[in-house]
Structure formats: C-alpha cells, structure tokens
Amino acid sequence: MTRRPSRSVRVLCSALAAGALLTTAACSDGGDDVSQAAAVARQTSTGSPSASPTASLTESGAQTALITAADIEDDWTQVKDSEVANWHDTLIIGTVDVDDFLTGKTDAADCQRLLDGLYTDQLLGKPAGASALRGFQQDQSRLLYQVAAYERTDPQESLAWLKTLPQECDEFTVTNNGQESTVQVIETSLPDVGDDRAGLRITVQGTADGEPATLTEDIAAVRVGMDAITVTAGGLDGDEHDSVEQAVKLGTQRLNDVLAGKSPASTPSEIE
Template sequence: MTGRPSPLVRALSTTVAAGALLATAACSDDGGTDGSRVPGVAASQVAGKKQPARQTPSPTATLSTDGARAALITEADIEDDWTQVKDTEAGNWHDSLLIGTVDVSGFLTAKAQAADCQRLLDSLFDDDLLGRPSGSSELRGFEQGDSRLLYQVASYDRTDPQDSLNWMAALPEKCDQFTATDDGEQRTVQVVDASLPAVGDAREAVRVTVRGTTGGTAATLTLDVAAVRVGDDAVTVTAGGLDGGEDDSVRQAAKLGTQRLKDVLAGKTPAANPSEIE
C-alpha cells in the first residue's frame, strides 16, 4: 500500500480486511459500512521484551519474483474452508477500524510508545507489517465467511527484518491497551502475545483486538498476526475478522509457508501436498 488515505477516501472506503490482511470491519447485519466507534481507556507498560542476538543463517539464494510466488501458500496449506481470492482483490483489502490517531496522553512514555502503536495500526492497514519490502514481494488472500487471511512472502535484503520482529516482540507490553481516534470517533485497541511453531530463523506473533462500531452497531475486530524470518526474507500472515481470530490457521500457514520459502531458497520445488512436509 502507498501512503495513508485522505479523510475523504477514508469515509468512502468500505473494502476492508485484515496484513497486514484484513478482515472486514464494514460488515453489519444490514450490510452497512463505516460507523462510529466506542471510547476506551488507554494504558500500557514501559518495558519491551528482550530479544536474543540475531543469528546469521546459512547462505541462501536471492528471492526472485517467481520464487516469492512459488513460496506462497495454497488452500491445501491452511485448515478449515478457506477459499483463495483474486490477487487484485487481496491487494486492496483495508480495514477502516484500523484508521486512527493514537491518543498520546494515555502512555507513560508518551510519544515513544504512541509511535510504536501508531506504526502497528498503520502497518496493518497498509499490509506492510515488517516495513516496505526492499526486494521481491508477493501476496495471496483467502476468505472464509466474514474472515480473511492475507499471506505475504517478501525480501528485505536491503533492510533488516529482525529489527521489525524486535518491534513486534515489544508490542504486547508497549501497546497492551490504547485508544485511537478518527474523525472524532474512538475505538479501543488491545495487543496480546501469541505463539508460533519453532520455524524459521526468528518469529513473532500477536493478537490485535479493535472494539468499535460499524453500521451503528458495536463490533469487535480480532486479528491474529505473525511474521517469520528466513535469512533476509520473511513471511507474514494476518487473519481474522468480526467473527473472531484465526490462530490455528495462522500457525498452520506460518509453519507450512516457512517450509515452502526454505525450499524455494534451496532451489527445490515446494511440496504440493502439505502431508509431504514433516
């Protein structure tokens, strides 16, 4: 995504989803779109989670555009009844509940912590959780009822994805609960730690919950967000919606997707059947 939308575009945008991926917050019982948000109380912690030193992985091939596309997961790689959507549709998923300015007054360290929380909302809306890729990047989207899953494979060969993983690791403490406002409407955002299988060179996961209103009705958007680094490349997964989070699907996508990326970087063809992966 490029830039943040103008107030007019925000007001007109009703195409929503969750990963950085994003489940629509514009769905209500009567099919309504944007609405007001409920107020919340901001609070957060100061300390961040200490991260281990970055380990240098074995040399791998440069991720090409074709390689990034081959490393994308398929419907067979995730559980339940996910259906793949057109790439152009997935690339335009935005969630209006993620638009807003973080209330700085609710933080103990004010601007520093608020900036981290603002980055979280912005990156989820813009689908660039680890920052803008410096190399090849491919997206694939899936939907299941009112939930959506966005999967990205990207190269960060001129930046360091570990820095972004360290930022993610501190979010549950720095941004445990805060308030964001857009056009006078408020919503409460909560961030909690989540877990992933031991895959890749490093990994982080969080669950983000946004409470607001849509179509005049109170609504809660829940997103499970994960990122796994393999050298200077990474996979990111964001899934969820108004029906709740999608933790199991995110864990499965991260596990099998990381193996697909490793296979591509090793010059192998990813397994067509997930059962072939140990």
C-alpha cells in the same frame, strides 16, 4: 466453524517468505573455498543455515513460495489479486491517543506504526526486493499471506520491534472522525520455524456501520535469512489462530524449499 457477521474484515496475511541467497563466484582455482566461505558468512548473519546460498529470491520464487488454500485448515478459498488490493478495514484507521501512555509520544508512535503497517500491508517495512501477496476468504473472515525480501537488517529489527508491542501497546485508544476505539495487543505463540518469529493478537473494539463491533486479528511474522513471511488473519468477533499457525508451518517449509532450489510439495505434509 462459527459463521462470522456480515461485515468483512481486512486481514493482513503478509507472507514475507523470501530468502535472499548469496551468489558465489567460483574461480577455476579455490572455487570450493569460496563457496564454503559464503555459506559460513550466511550462517553467521542469519543465525542458522535456513537455505543453501545459491541465489537471491526472485519474483517467480516469491510466487512459488506462497501457500495455497490446501496448506491452511478449514474452508479457505483463494481470492483474486484485484480483490486483495481493496482489503482495508476502517476499524484500524485512526490517531492513537498519546494520553494513554506513560512515556507519551514514544510509545504512541510505535502503536501508530502498528496500525499503519496493518493497513498498508507493510508491517515489516517496505520490501527491498522480490515480494508476493495472496489472499484467502472463509465466510466473512480473511487471511493475507505475504513473502518478501528485505535489506539485511530490516526483518530482524522489525521483529524485535513487534516483540515489544504487547508491553508498549498493551491497551490504547484510537480516534477516527470523532469515534473512539479501544485496541488491545497481546503476544501469541508460534511454531518454532525460521530464524526468528513474532506473534501478536490485535483486538479492536469500536463501531462498524453504527453498531458495536470487535475485530480480532492474529498476526505472525517469520524471518528466513534476509527475507520474511507475514500472515494476518481474523474477523469480527472471532479469530483464526489455528489457520495462522498452519500457514506459518507450511509456508516456512515452502520458502526454505524455494531458497534451496527445490520444488515445494504439491500437497501439505506434516511438519513436526
């Protein structure tokens, strides 16, 4: 693996992998009918029965659904939660230049929302329920993984928005304290997991510590019912797309296991 430059990059690995399940109350008469109706309702609202409707995602469940260093490729090591809270990179801070867009303020606002979401670890919006976050580091690259529960429509609306960004935010300029950076956004492929998914690669060309620098971040978001996984990983002059794909594959499986009331496997298994 190529060693990254000395400057650390802030990589959002929001692993929003929390699937809120419907709780059914079975009466002494017709209990089976009630349970079946709830299952049908969930399948209709999410598009696929990702997990059995038995309980909502809890804080402990969200923690259990988080991936471990063994779930991702290469030599990632888990870092302390207190360190993750300080993972903020100045290259993604700034004001989007409206003049770069044909439609002006509308597209500029979407691109600003993207940068702000990356910086605040709320790319899909603020979680409405349980959430858990875990960070990993490899050389000077970072990976952030988040699992969180949202309102019924929030994950899907946010995923739909993310899918528009390669076109709306293809390339634009950001200004911060008089320094300009060029940002490019392209679509990336993800494993066919979850109920829906979106993948992006963000490249920021600017200045760090007075020297030219390029930050590359791969972003993945996967919806599982009313919950979602978010992963962001990368570094200066490099990318971590393979690790993001692995995190998405095994992370979605862990979340589905938690939502189904199962204990996730202690070691990774191949998911075809």
